């Protein structure tokens with residue numbers, strides 16, 4: 001058996017794909033016997049409230065001394081990382097999202113010494129949005145180049161990182177994953193009846209309603225589908241574009257066909273209500289929500305953006321069209337929703353793909369192998 005490790009994990013602890021992956025990974029590593037120390041400004045929401053063996057949480061406190069115009073969270077985080085690494089004798093700091101976490105880990109390593117290894121996982125917008133910003137670009141490049149290992153969640157994101165930052169170093173591919181004990185199809189007839197009649201199909205969109213998600217396209221797709229197929233649209237999540245979307249739905253007279261569920265924690269229950277997930281994003285380094293849907297047997301209709309085609313197999317587990325091609329996406333959704341045999345075929349293919357190619361054991365092992373490699377303990 002391989003040696004058990006002490007691993008520090010830093011992520012954005014609130015809702016969001018990078019925080020979900022970081023927290024689920026930490027829990028799985030702890031189940032395997034590793035000691036996992038989360039270092040963040042609040043408890044990662046997916047961690048749960050009950051005590052879990054081998055899981056610890058260290059809170060970053062920020063000084064609000066009066067001379068600071070902006071409280072220096074990044075510096076406090078770096079200092080806390082170093083403190084925890086020394087006190088707990090951490091082997092590895094695994095940071096998720098380059099800004100500021102990879103830069104903080106670099107600073108922490110200067111305080112602790114080279115025996116502390118830093119693994120940085122890039123999740124998407126840290127590269128596709130922030131690394132384009134000249135006020136952060138050089139810092140992100142430094143933090144990536146100084147990490148002992150860098151991973152990214154799709155081949156597309158690896159390509160984008162190299163292009164945007166002119167980086168040549170090795171970057172490991174580590175896809176997002178789902179825990180099969182959580183993501184499986186759930187039969188929820190009474191909950192489904194709350195939103196749709198038995199003859200109606202349910203289309204769903206889950207996101208943080210930021211401009212990159214192109215939520216307006218979701219409404220356009222649904223408007224077209226709804227003309228042909230009795231259906232309802234369920235929105236899950238909240239974010240800046242939500243008010244605009246609500247106005248658009250009312251203008252189109254679709255108010256009685258659309259439900260807004262707000263933020264939800266039991267995503268597997270909610271996704272299981274859907275017949276199809278809509279993901280027409282402008283940018284999407286992977287698309288964790290499409291994988292969560294896949295794990296529940298729900299196919300995706302969406303865009304070919306970023307890493308989505310690495311996950312959703314066009315014509316097998318969903319349908320993809322160029323970004324903004326709402327007419328084509330609507331046609332695909334209609335094709336899928338009007339053919340029971342095709343839907344069932346996609347459902348089975350989705351379940352198989354989620355379990356075989358993106359399962360928790362496989363990806364956790366890939367991360368463990370990276371830790372052992374940087375520690376020189378194969």
Ligand code: GMT
Pocket residue numbers: 015016017018019021097122123124125128153176208210212283284285286287288289
């Ligand atoms: O989708 C978002 O805007 C949230 C964002 C995040 O940083 O939490 O998600 C990113 O990381 C996820 C986990 O690796 C990926 O599955 C998402 O595709 C990625 N989002 C984007 O690239 C826009």
